[in-house]
Amino acid sequence: MSELIDYKNGQFHIEGCDVESLIERFSSPLYVYSKGQILKNWREFQQYWPTPHKLCYAVKANSNLAILQLLAEHGAGFDIVSGGELQRVLMAGGKAEDIVFSGVAKSKDEIIMALEASIGCFNVESEAELERIQDIAAAMDKQAPVSLRVNPDVDAKTHPYIATGMKANKFGISMSLAKPVFLKAHSLPNINLIGADCHIGSQIMTAEPFLDAAQRMFNLVAELEKDGINLTHLDLGGGFGVAYQPEEPLDKAFYLKELVKLAENYP
Template identity: 50%
Template sequence: MNPPVNPVASAELPGHPFVAYRDDALHVEDVALSALAQTHGTPLFVYSKAAMLSALAAYQRGFAGRDAQICYAMKANSSLGVLQVFAQAGCGFDIVSGGELARVLAAGGDARKIIFSGVGKTRAEMRQALTAGIGCFNVESEAELDVLSGVASAMNLRAPVSIRVNPNVDPKTHPYISTGLKGNKFGVAHEDALRLYQHAASLQGLQVVGIDCHIGSQITESTPYLDAMDRVLDLVAAIEAAGIPLAHIDFGGGLGINYNDDTPPAADDLWRQLLAKLDARGYGGKKLMIEPGRSLVGNAGVCLTEVLYLKPGEQKSFCIIDAAMNDLPRPSLYQAFHAIVPVDLKARQAAEATYDVVGPVCESGDWIGRDRVLQVAAGEHLAVLSAGAYCMSMASNYNTRG
């Protein structure tokens, strides 16, 4: 198999409509990335507001005429500027910690549009969210139902809840980001759901408002979503037949993006299929909640980095850059692919060669790309594409790197 070649021939980069070469200089929207690198230094994350709003618009088209709430899954990228874009666009937020709640409120998000997910909410976080008046807790275990009810009752409140159901559907993605199978830590088993809804309805401190499922991340096929919807709607029928009304159905997020010739369905096309099934099953009038993250921000971001050294070797040649696994953890965590392209095509004087692109961190796992064909010299800048999701939000200060 030939190594992947970086997509530099065309002006626009496939899958990145707001990242393009103009006069051989890479731009995000109308801004030259070389100028940003010179002004701010590297590594540097740059995000396109237009790309984020374009991705959001696809979901909005898919839900036109429906009672639907789009909640940005902020674990993908919790930078305040990114949150502010979605808050101003009217989005809600899917959070998984008290810290994320504080960020949403600081960015101007509406607490009533917040969904609190996650398997390990603390009592302090529950109190924080109840005080803020969030819209819903997505509960993931029977024990959590009991604790949340106790916390809410002590505050003379009732916590709005949905239960996250594990539909046991294979999302056909990386095992680390699969969340809807029986062996995953998330959600409650499909066969236990009705009993747990009956238990939740009996607890003084809870108000049942919906049902939730989420099967994974970086999903590039429609079939897992359609299968999960069938499983969830079977439960909706059983729960409501037991006398427990559900005001909303939450279908989670997980839609993938194009990293390396991936072909996920467009958000509006996917939801046309899902809504047709929802209508056919008689639930088209329900309020819908979804929690996209990566698909809203992933291809909106790039990471700029400087080439420090080129290190030839017998078995491997290395392109050593100033970005590292602490800045871009996805390759080391998931063996993930990110396209890597030159920022300035005019500067390319060196011979083309195949490199492993690696960072300065003292770990053999510190790599950003394997077997990349590059025409690059020390001092030049590269752009790591599709860096808007699960890069800055997972970054660390390992090796005491800033």
């Protein structure tokens, strides 16, 4: 609970509003969101994340248009996983160049839609997906901005069902196999290889797994540079835990400050 969302006299309140009275007024089911809490959460990241770095909101968390509009007004980028989410972000005033298209199941129509909108980046999960985007972009006579998702083989210390960053997990390209795929992407005529990305899991409550993954990704970027591949974009994913029980939440300030320190070694 917080000062914006709390119980008063045994009644649940959001920003001073008694939820029971809201239900009486608007009926149920009723979805109520705290603008103040959303912005408070946003600023916990934003204050430690200097320009030109970009914070991207995962639209799958909540695609309510009012929430997307609020975040767009405060400079958010957006991480999407479908054509429908792309349409909602654009409808809410999000900038196409600030959109990252993630996910393992992008359809041909969704890829075409994203290329027509000139999104900022496709997060590509596999060599097969890379080839597919190349073929679609070639047919459209367009350049597709691409980041390759790498599996950094990091134990996120979370529930195994929501871990995504170990070599046993199906997501992304294995770190040991990544370099040849980057070299291939670099050679494809309709692929603009701009970055690398990773995501190690969800509900992670400590900074150490994130920093471990970041170090491995920075090392990969340095190795690729030796092969003439100069990336300008590194997406380190999300998965920040929520304290549902009496437990210590993730120290976001510590994580972001340490991440900026790491980045300083890789100009």
